[in-house]
Amino acid sequence: AQSVTQLGSHVSVSEGALVLLRCNYSSSVPPYLFWYVQYPNQGLQLLLKYTTGATLVKGINGFEAEFKKSETSFHLTKPSAHMSDAAEYFCAVSDRGRDDKIIFGKGTRLHILP
């Protein structure tokens, strides 16, 4: 069965510092991997996704993530945090089968310190 683990339900970084949000997955088949962001009182918005090809994926708002099969990880990074990045971030995995479903992690709330 697929699963997603996000390490740290809350992460705090200073404005201008590196953002690193961790995501590990388990899947019996090569997965599709996603990062979504949820701003307060809003729905989710896709940041980036990995399907096939290049393992370093660039997304919106300066975020990127690297698919590492050997580590079963898909960590999200941004070189320099901005106050507007404060939000909840969800990693998600989906298999490629006929009955594919999407499994979300519990989420990581990112706090940006001035």
Next chain:
Amino acid sequence: DSGVTQTPKHLITATGQRVTLRCSPRSGDLSVYWYQQSLDQGLQFLIHYYNGEERAKGNILERFSAQQFPDLHSELNLSSLELGDSALYFCASSGGRGAGAFYNEQFFGPGTRLTVL
């Protein structure tokens, strides 16, 4: 604005009641997905419809049902409501079709907040 609309925004009801949540997908999107977000369960996929047909089921209770109509809007019906059903219910749409649809970007609506008293 994602282009996905959900009504109502808020719903307060009592245990044992039945409610219907409505979702209108983005223009041209054939796939509709329903999700439940609660503090204890997190964000859970409930069900996926493509062009009127059910395509995938997640952790959807038997008390819950959904359908997608010919005009592509979708409704999620929740019956015999319990306190634990209180949550945010999101609808998302995408242009994806059938199997493998999840690799397509899903656009989320603003959600319906359901409170069961």
